[in-house]
Amino acid sequence: xxxxxDLHSRTGKSEPKHHKATLFQGTQLMLGVNCLEPGQVQRxxxxxxxxxxxxxxxxxxxxTVGDRTQAAGPGTVVLAPAEVEHGVENxxxxxxxxxxxMAPPPPS
Amino acid sequence: xxxxxDLHSRTGKSEPKHHKATLFQGTQLMLGVNCLEPGQVQRxxxxxxxxxxxxxxxxxxxxTVGDRTQAAGPGTVVLAPAEVEHGVENxxxxxxxxxxxMAPPPPS
Numbered sequence: 001x002x003x004x005x006d007l008h009s010r011t012g013k014s015e016p017k018h019h020k021a022t023l024f025q026g027t028q029l030m031l032g033v034n035c036l037e038p039g040q041v042q043r044x045x046x047x048x049x050x051x052x053x054x055x056x057x058x059x060x061x062x063x064t065v066g067d068r069t070q071a072a073g074p075g076t077v078v079l080a081p082a083e084v085e086h087g088v089e090n091x092x093x094x095x096x097x098x099x100x101x102m103a104p105p106p107p108s
Numbered sequence: 109x110x111x112x113x114d115l116h117s118r119t120g121k122s123e124p125k126h127h128k129a130t131l132f133q134g135t136q137l138m139l140g141v142n143c144l145e146p147g148q149v150q151r152x153x154x155x156x157x158x159x160x161x162x163x164x165x166x167x168x169x170x171x172t173v174g175d176r177t178q179a180a181g182p183g184t185v186v187l188a189p190a191e192v193e194h195g196v197e198n199x200x201x202x203x204x205x206x207x208x209x210m211a212p213p214p215p216s
Contacts, residue, residue: 001187001189003171003173003174003176003186003187003188003192003194004171004173004176004178004180004184004185004186004187005184005185005186005187006183006184006185007163007183007184007185008183023185023187024159024161024185024187026159026189026190026211027159028136028158028159028190028211028212029137029159029161029209029211031161031185031187050136051132051134051135051136051137051211053132053137053139053209055115055163055207057183063111063112065111065112066111068111068112070112072112075114075115075116075165076112076113076114076115077112077113077114077115077131077132077139077207078111078112078113079109079111079112079113079131079132079139080111081109081134082134082136084111086111099163099185099207101137101161101209101211103134103136103137103159103209103211103212104136104211
């Protein structure tokens with residue numbers, strides 16, 4: 001395993017669903033990248049057992065976490081602990097690039 | 109708990125040891141920020157049970173992971189699974205800001 005990963009080497013565009021790539025899958029942690037083009041949505045959903053985060057690298061999105069909905073841009077950490085519903089829409093004009101992780105990894 | 113955290117609101121300078129702040133501590137995941145001023149070092153160490161990552165937000169550092177030593181800048185994910193030794197030195201000229209996480213959280 002290469003311990004050094006350039007996030008931008010794993011970004012991309014996918015349609016109709018947004019781009020997803022796994023960067024690391026361990027026994028206790030998974031890390032990935034999500035890219036949403038303008039208008040793309042990751043629907044609100046819940047992980048029963050996983051603590052999850054998004055870190056906004058580029059672009060801007062409108063995130064829903066529990067009963068909160070808020071726009072967030074680069075440098076924002078968005079937290080969605082287990083059982084808390086969460087989703088995101090790219091409400092900006094450029095690609096939204098998110099570094100994300102879950103602990104423990106979701107069942108494959 | 110506020111699910112939205114601006115990483116830059118939790119950065120800072122500390123001496124002689126580098127700045128550390130916890131952003132989230134759950135049962136399965138902890139997230140934090142580390143800031144190293146030029147020349148500051150996080151010595152090589154190991155977590156027996158935690159999978160850990162660093163994500164370089166700003167600046168440049170020289171990371172050691174296992175038998176690899178490599179410079180890394182913004183957008184690089186650095187992976188240090190459990191039992192793999194790791195450390196970092198700010199070998200650049202500006203503050204090195206790292207978003208980091210561990211799963212499970214280390215004992216307090």
